[in-house]
Amino acid sequence: MRDAVPWCPGCEWNLDAYDPARRQREFGWSWIDRWTYRMAFRATRRQFAQLVGRPLGTDGSGAARTLTAAASVLLVAGVFALAVVGGWLIVAFPFPNLAVVPGVALVGLAIALRPRFGRLDPELEVLTRDQAPELFGLIEEVATAVGAPLPDVVGVDGAINAYAGTVGLRRRKVLCLGLPLWGSLTASEQVALLGHELGHFVNGDPRRGLLTQPAFTMLGSAADLFRPVRTTVGGGLVEMLGDALGRAFQWVMSRMLFVAYLLLISVALRDSQRAEYLADELAARVAGSTAATDLLDAFVGAESIALAVRRETQAGHGPDRWRSALAAARATGADRLPLLRQLSIRDEASLFAAHPPTGLRRQMLAGRPWQDPSVVLSEARMERIDAELGKEYDRFRRTVSWSG
Template structure:
């Protein structure tokens, strides 16, 4: 339940009355004073030091607002090879070359000198390090239940129709899982396209909201998101893996003075090296995620293009109300009801919260802002859609067609319902 508190004071910027919901820091709904502030009681720490978290939050808020203002009145198109993509690609190339060099030097050390010798030890160490730091290009999640065209022809047909409408390629793999989420990604060296639909979310969405969800996720295959490119993957994973590799392990007990001094020096060196690698990882990730947030706005635009502005905006409101959606779906599952009941319950919940949703959207601007977020705040995404020309749907998902799709997924819904019913 959302509790709105008005009369929490006058806004020092414009004099209007401030408000608060969920016991959050008050803000002004008119000029949005204090909406960029850091609410320590409601926002999870990112670095663990309050003064650092406060400053990084304000930096993230400023960058997020600047990006929104820059894109608001401009056509949303794929950015092409922008500075973030170039920097990430160059870093990926250098890191990959560095790992290959480790492997080559390690191989050379194995055979450069007569055996036995200490060079073999270093050679094996270099090769082992190269293997540990090798680029990872992902794979299909083993928990994803892949649906063939024969198993779900209606769903495959809808995905293809949406992909054609926005000019996106059709995914190689379509699957479902038991999360309140959906995602599109590319895996492996061949970059096989994967579309994953969380059945609790999919079942809770109405027809046009489902089309909007597909439009958004498929839009990631054409919106220039650097996180999904083959040439940028090493930069986004290798330094983080290296930092974990060099993180010092807990010390051993006992031993002589010399052993203790050696262990202390080793731990100090590991700590410094791990922190330097992690700092480089953070720098690359923060740079790439600025570009990823732009890609999310473009994916929303494609969502509105195929589902209509109303459907895309409604889908964002569902995502913004995850706690309510989770409750509705869990209660329906425990009562033995399927997706039709879930949709009806979510629709009633959103309609009942219609007057308070603008405040929830505003609050999300504060609480979803982060240097490490791949998505802009949902409130700004909603504002971007509503501020652009209104779009009518290109693909309409009728109730009868939605029911046929749900019938194809009936077995999977039953399994997910059992999982949800037993969840806390």
């Protein structure tokens, strides 16, 4: 934190300062990045103030959800119209004819802009119930406690992360547990993690809805497709002039589409952030408020997880030692934790952030009625789950050893 722009921990003066040394560029121009950061910080704070202490609901914010769904329907309809018109131009006139050229172009454009509903990550190591019966049993208990459907696919990967999503037109539900994160958490925090991720299947997150998901990808794809590319090198004056006019048209279209995408995504992601707050509340419902807030503190200290896991893994140790090392790191850094929570509010504010800052998520959860756990994972059962994932942990250890 020594490299961060100073702020007052008591009154949070200057916490909203733009800190270019700690932020990745989002637009490439510092004045735009500074302006959009200010917008994002204010919007994030305003939403927190509107939601704190109030029911979060499962149906989302009506205006944002309606706008996102309407935009998705219009985008899909527009792409469908391109395909229909292009197909008609190809078959409506006797071949050969010049109408085939724009017809093929329109069909190609429709294919390039088609809605994409995701696919299973090829890096995901899919588990079966026979491989991990204890883990699947725990997932069922947590899903029942939060009122969520069971995932169709359960898998693990090597990321310090976890996610739940839906893929394909059949909307297959996928739950992925990153081994470094899962193996570093305590038993109660593992239950909280499952509660949060499975909560995404019932929290009304627009990123996962069939009707709303196209809004998150199609305009961005269109803006990227129209990005100017020089196609003529040398040539005569006519060719150079045509190329310049074409690139000018592409530049205007690309910027217009990107601005439209930015406006839409900034509205839609506010609803997505509300859904994250609700997923945290569902995690507290199943694992208890203490475990849910401790889990968020683990996210704040993600660097400690990375260091502890890599050090212990290279020494040949498994998840039991990961947890011990992380507990020691947490105890050492306990005094810095309140500052890290505050700093996360500055660092994680963004117009493109699907998650609210971790510090605000913890404040939101801590301000709600305290809850006791409804699902308890014993140490013995956690050890059995570790044993079930033994091959996956071994594979991860080999990968870390090779990369080290």
